[in-house]
Amino acid sequence: MSRAARQSTVTRREALQATALSTGAVLAYLSRPDFLFAGQDVAETLVPFLDMPRARPGILDWETLDAWLTPQDQVFNVSHYNVPDIKPAEYRLEITGLVDQPRTLTLEEVKARPRSEQLMTLECSGNGSSKGFMGAVYNSRWTGTRLAPLLAECGIQLRAVEVAFIGYDQQKETLRKGTPREVTFEVPFGRSMSVADVLRLDPLLAYERNGEPLTQGNGAPLRLIVPGWYGIANVKWLRRIELRDTRYMGRFMARDYVTVRGERRGEDIVYVETSVSKMNLKSIIARITRKPAVAGRIPCKAYGAVWSDGTEIRAVEVQVDGGEWRPATLDQEPRAKYCWTFFSIDLGELAPGKHRVVSRAIDVNGRVQPTADDDEIALKKTYWEAYAQWPRDIELTEA
Known part of the structure; x- marks a missing residue:
């Protein structure tokens, strides 16, 4: 027996909430030759961060972001198993499990379906866990076809509660190593979402990024794009979509990418394990600039980016040397629900010497980006979901 096809009626208000600018309007704005951080003057010069390694190739360089x-050369790639080389003509996508009409589609058949675009910032959940891993985030225009209508055509059976996404990449795994019950088996990469989450978010089956075919490292020829979820959920080299009536508990759902966090309950701390899924509220100072000194003091500005799981950002505030929090200016365009927003702030005229600058994001629900000393970060035992405030240290001279 099939579920009724779930097609939500999108009102004008919901459409505006989903994206502040249409994809076309965003791209038209970005085509302007003078686009960079709003308010940035070409006369400003970069102030290097102290004790921070420069970005390595193949990852975002915050200090030169414009x-x-x-751009593709600043897009990070993470693979946990092998990197399959799949010929487009040989590609097949299976839809199987608890569906009335299982299907196998070629890449051309996927591309022949209604075309859709998703603007989205994608971040590795470990991004920001160390000074050497700060640029594993990027913003994209993904092109593909929506998953929910395809599942509706296949007929989701009532017993289905979970959707597993299985990749072509695979590797041997060993459980209970060194014990009498040790077992080794070859397994493909996989992640899963509830049926409810899939129908609510309507992920994209993507075959293009920024108008170009996906690269091999980014999951060619087809990958999953889940709006507002960390990179691990956006399965690359997608091979099979399986509807299930039990939880899928592969390595990257149940053993890795599991956040272990302490919660205070009275005088006790109880540790809870949760699977990495939705992105957290986060901001970062991307760079600090200066102009020539005036009467012994240096005019400075800070620029940065803020993002979330799609929850609207209410404000970004910036603090210098432990002083008061001051509101930054959020760029009014370009804007999209699941994408980062750039911000800027005039730091005023600072004295020569060392300074510390930090940002914090606040969403419409009043949630504030935590510090490293707040319990939700300080009591976390794993490096995934690294979204704490990140102070930037600089040193200014008059010259």
Whole structure:
């Protein structure tokens, strides 16, 4: 027996909430030749951060970032098993499990379906866990076809509660190593979502990024794009979509990418394990600039980015040297629900010497980006979901 096809009626208000600018309007804005951080003057010079390694190749370089959509040479790639080389003509996508009409589609059949675009910032959940891993985030215009209508055509059976996404990449895994019950088996990469989450978010089956075919490292020829979820959920080299009546508990759902966090309950701390899924509220100072000194003091500005799981950002505030929190200016365009927003602030005229600058984000629900000393970060035992405030240290001279 099939579920009724779930097609939500999108009102004008909901459409405006989903994205502050249409994809076309965003791209038209980005085509302007003078686009960079709003308010940035070409006369400003970069102030290097202290004790911070420069970005390595193949990852975002915050200090030279000048594009809202990230260029391919600054896009990070993470693979946990092998990197399959799949010929487009040989590609097949299976839809199986608890569906009335299982299907196998070629890449051309996927591309022949209604075309859709998703503007989205994608971040590795470990991004920001150390000074050497700060640029594993990028912003993109993904193109593909929506998953929910395809599942509706296949007929989701009532017993289905979970959707597993299985990749072509695979590797041997060993459980209970060194014990009498040790077992080794070859397994493909996989992640899962509830049926409810899939129908609510309507992920994209993507075959293009920023108007170009996906690269091999980014999951060619087809990958999953889940709006507002960390990179691990956006399965690359997608091979099979399986509807299940039990939880899928592969390595990257149940053993890795599991956040272990302490929660205070009275005088006790109880540790809870949760699977990494939705992105957290986060902001970062991307760079600090200066102009020539005036009467012994240096005019400075800070620029940065803020993002979330799609929850609206109410404000970004910036603090210098432990002083009062001051509101930054959020760029009015380009804007999209699941994408980062750039911000800027005039730091005023600072004295020569060392300074510390930090940002914090606040969403419409009043949630404030935590510090490293707040319990939700300090009591976390794993490096995934690294979204604490990140102070930037600089040193200014008059010259």
